[in-house]
Amino acid sequence: MNTKVQEILEKYPxxxxxxxxxxxxxxxxxxxxxxxxxVVEVSKHLKLPASKIxxxxxxxxxxxxxxxxxxxxxxxxxxxxHVLGSATVLSEIEKHLKVKAGQTTKDKLFSxxxxxxxxxxxxxxxxxxxxxxxxxxxxxxxxxxxxxYRNREEQI
Amino acid sequence: MNLTVEVNNNIINAKQGDTILDAxxxxxxxxPTLCHMKGLFPTGSCRMCVVEVxxxxxxxxxxxxxVLDGMKIKTHSARVIESRKTIVELLLSNHPDDCLYCERNxxxxxxxxxEDLNIRERRISGNKNNYKLDVSSASIVRxxxxxxxxxxCVRVCEEIEGVSAIEFVGRGSxxxxxxxxxxxxxxxxxxNCGQCIxxxxxxxxKEQPHIAEIKDMLADPEKTVVVQYAPSISVSLxxxxxxxxxxxxxxxxxxxxxxxxxxFVFDTSFSADLTIMxxxxxxxxxxxxxxxxxxxTSCCPGWVKYAEEFQHxxxxxxxxxxxxxxxxxxxxxxxxxxxxxxxPEKIYSVSVMPCTAKKFEQQREEMTQNGISDVxxxxxxxxxxxLIRLYGIDMQMMEPELADSPLGTRSSAGKIFGASGGVMEAxxxxxxxxxxxxxxxxxxxxxxxxxxxxxxxxxxxxDLDVGVAVVSGLKNAEILMEEIxxxxxxxxxxxxxxxxxxxxxxxxxxxxxxxxxxxARMETLYDIDEKDAIKVSHKNPYIKELYDKFLGKPLGxxxxxxxxxxxQKREVN
Numbered sequence: 001m002n003t004k005v006q007e008i009l010e011k012y013p014x015x016x017x018x019x020x021x022x023x024x025x026x027x028x029x030x031x032x033x034x035x036x037x038x039v040v041e042v043s044k045h046l047k048l049p050a051s052k053i054x055x056x057x058x059x060x061x062x063x064x065x066x067x068x069x070x071x072x073x074x075x076x077x078x079x080x081x082h083v084l085g086s087a088t089v090l091s092e093i094e095k096h097l098k099v100k101a102g103q104t105t106k107d108k109l110f111s112x113x114x115x116x117x118x119x120x121x122x123x124x125x126x127x128x129x130x131x132x133x134x135x136x137x138x139x140x141x142x143x144x145x146x147x148x149y150r151n152r153e154e155q156i
Numbered sequence: 157m158n159l160t161v162e163v164n165n166n167i168i169n170a171k172q173g174d175t176i177l178d179a180x181x182x183x184x185x186x187x188p189t190l191c192h193m194k195g196l197f198p199t200g201s202c203r204m205c206v207v208e209v210x211x212x213x214x215x216x217x218x219x220x221x222x223v224l225d226g227m228k229i230k231t232h233s234a235r236v237i238e239s240r241k242t243i244v245e246l247l248l249s250n251h252p253d254d255c256l257y258c259e260r261n262x263x264x265x266x267x268x269x270x271e272d273l274n275i276r277e278r279r280i281s282g283n284k285n286n287y288k289l290d291v292s293s294a295s296i297v298r299x300x301x302x303x304x305x306x307x308x309c310v311r312v313c314e315e316i317e318g319v320s321a322i323e324f325v326g327r328g329s330x331x332x333x334x335x336x337x338x339x340x341x342x343x344x345x346x347x348n349c350g351q352c353i354x355x356x357x358x359x360x361x362k363e364q365p366h367i368a369e370i371k372d373m374l375a376d377p378e379k380t381v382v383v384q385y386a387p388s389i390s391v392s393l394x395x396x397x398x399x400x401x402x403x404x405x406x407x408x409x410x411x412x413x414x415x416x417x418x419x420f421v422f423d424t425s426f427s428a429d430l431t432i433m434x435x436x437x438x439x440x441x442x443x444x445x446x447x448x449x450x451x452x453t454s455c456c457p458g459w460v461k462y463a464e465e466f467q468h469x470x471x472x473x474x475x476x477x478x479x480x481x482x483x484x485x486x487x488x489x490x491x492x493x494x495x496x497x498x499x500p501e502k503i504y505s506v507s508v509m510p511c512t513a514k515k516f517e518q519q520r521e522e523m524t525q526n527g528i529s530d531v532x533x534x535x536x537x538x539x540x541x542x543l544i545r546l547y548g549i550d551m552q553m554m555e556p557e558l559a560d561s562p563l564g565t566r567s568s569a570g571k572i573f574g575a576s577g578g579v580m581e582a583x584x585x586x587x588x589x590x591x592x593x594x595x596x597x598x599x600x601x602x603x604x605x606x607x608x609x610x611x612x613x614x615x616x617x618x619d620l621d622v623g624v625a626v627v628s629g630l631k632n633a634e635i636l637m638e639e640i641x642x643x644x645x646x647x648x649x650x651x652x653x654x655x656x657x658x659x660x661x662x663x664x665x666x667x668x669x670x671x672x673x674x675x676a677r678m679e680t681l682y683d684i685d686e687k688d689a690i691k692v693s694h695k696n697p698y699i700k701e702l703y704d705k706f707l708g709k710p711l712g713x714x715x716x717x718x719x720x721x722x723x724q725k726r727e728v729n
Contacts, residue, residue: 040729049320050336050729
C-alpha cells in the first residue's frame, strides 16, 4: 500500500469510473508517474479492472508509466520544430541516451518525453531539460548538452 | 407494431425496435459485419454493415440503427460497396500477408470479406506493424500483428466472462490490444477460457499448439501413447469434416485415433462418471455433516482460475474433485499403468478437449504425482481435426470402432457433461441414489437443460428439497456468487461453466460455431442419454470395478490422493 496513493483515494469515497482521470492525474502529480502498484490500488478502489485503467491511461499523452529521470528531457515535436528537423533530434537523443521516448535511462539520470509544442517556436528545434531550454538543437550539439548535465552530477 | 420497409426495391416487414440488421436477417438478407456480436449492445465501430437510407446524407450502420416505418434502404448500392471495400482495403494495408502460414487460413473473416468484396489487388499499402507474439500463456497465443481491432475479444472477455484481461491500449493508429502494463497473458487475469479465440475474425488469437510434441511421442517406440477425449468432442468434430452439425462420430473418431497411432483410446466420459461418484459423495457428505454449502462444481478449469482470482472467499465452496480430464490422467498413470505393467513415466497421456483452459490445468503443479504429470498434452477439437488431416485420414471412410476397455466405457450421465447443466443432472441422479438408496423415477432434470446463461431448479430427494443453480459464462457466475454472498441460502449445489452453453461451446471447438450448431450438439448429447441403457454413473460396471479393485470407496484414502485437489488464492491484476 502506497500511503501517497491512499491519501488521494481517501478523498474519493464511493467513487465510480467517472473519477478515474482526476485520480490518475493526482497520482501522477504525487509520484511523478503511474506505477503498476498505484494503478492496482486505484483499480481496487474503483472496482475497475487494471486493464481498463491501463487502456484509458495509455490513450492520453499526459500519463507516464516510468519513473522520470533526475533530468526530464522534453523534446518538442510541434510544427515549427518538425520543419527544422526535430524528428532527427529525437532519434539522435534516443540513440545517445540508449532509451526510447517514454523511457528512463538505467542510471535513472535522464528520461525522454515527446511534447506537442512548448511555445518557443523561434528557438526551434527546441528541447527542455527540467525546464531549461536548449535552442536550435542539432544532432551534433546533443552530446555536449547531456555531458553538461553529467558534469553537474559529478560535481555534486 | 409491424413496420413496412423497402429494401433494394422489395417490400419487407419488420418489428418496431429492431435494428436494420435484425430486419434484414429476419428476411433472409444480409450485410457483412465485423464488430457486431449477437446478443451484445451494438457499437457500430467497424462500419462494415453500412447501408444507404433514402433521405440520409451519410451511410448508416445497420447494426445500430433502429428500423423505421417506410424506410427505403439500399444494402448493396455502388456507394455502399465502395465504402465497404475501402474499409477492408485499409484493414489489409498493414496486415501481415502470411495467409499460407496462418492458423485461420480458410476460416478467416478478413479473407472471406476480401474475397466477397472482390478485392484482388493491393491498392493501399501501409507500414506493416511489428508487434511481438505473446506466447506467455499456457493456453492462448496472441499475435497482435494480425489484429484488426474489431474489439470482439475485449467485449467477450469483459461482458460474457467478466474477466477483462485485455483492453485497447494506446490511441489512434498506434492502438493495439494488450493486457494491463503490457505483461504477457500469463500474468494477467486471463482464465484461459478461449472465448476470445472463438470470436476472433482473424488469426490474432489461437491456442497454444501441442501437435508437434505429440507427433514426436507417437514416433517414439519407447512410449505408450494414450488418448482420452471429452464428452463433447464426438458431437463437434463432425463439422470439421463436412458432417452435419451435432452428428455423433465417436466410432469414426476412435478408428481415426488408432490409425494415427495412439496405443489406447479412452473416453473422458468414463472419468466424468468417476467425478460424479466423488462429487455426489462430497455433496451428500456436506449436506449430512453441515459442511460448506452451496457446493460448486470444479470441472471447469476456466471457472476454477476465475474463482481463485476473483471469488477466493468462495474457494471453500468449490468441490475438491479434480476435473474429469485430470481424474482420467491420474487413473491412467496409476491403475491402468499397474494393470498393463507399464511404468508411468513411459506413458505419454494426451487428452482431446473442447477447451483451451485445459492446457493450463494440465500444467498446474497440483496435477502431478511424484513429479509426473497426470496429463502430458492437450489438443483442442480444432487441433485434433488438424492431426487427423496431417495423418491423411479420410473420416468418411472410417468404419466405427469402440474405445478401449475399461477406461473407455461410460454411462450416459458422463456423456451429458458436455452441455451446460449436464454435470448437475448427472450428479443429482447419483446423489439421489446415495441419499435415498433408490433410483429417480424420471432421470431427466429438464430445469437445468438448455442454452440459457442461468437455470435454477428445486429437486426433491427423499425428504430434502435441494435447490440447484446452473450458470455458464463467468459474468453469470459472478452475479450468482454475489447473491450467495448477500445471504441467499436456498441453493445447495451450483454448476459453473466458463463458456456460454458449456463445453459444447468451448474455446477449443471448431471456428464458426453458431447457435444452430450448439443446439444440434446439445440435442445429440441428450439423445444419446435418452437411448442409452445405463443412465447413471454409479451403475457403470467399470466404475464399480475400479472402486472394487483399486480405489476402495468414494472419498477414500486413494481417491483423496489421486482424484482430489486444492485451490489457492491468486493475486493478479
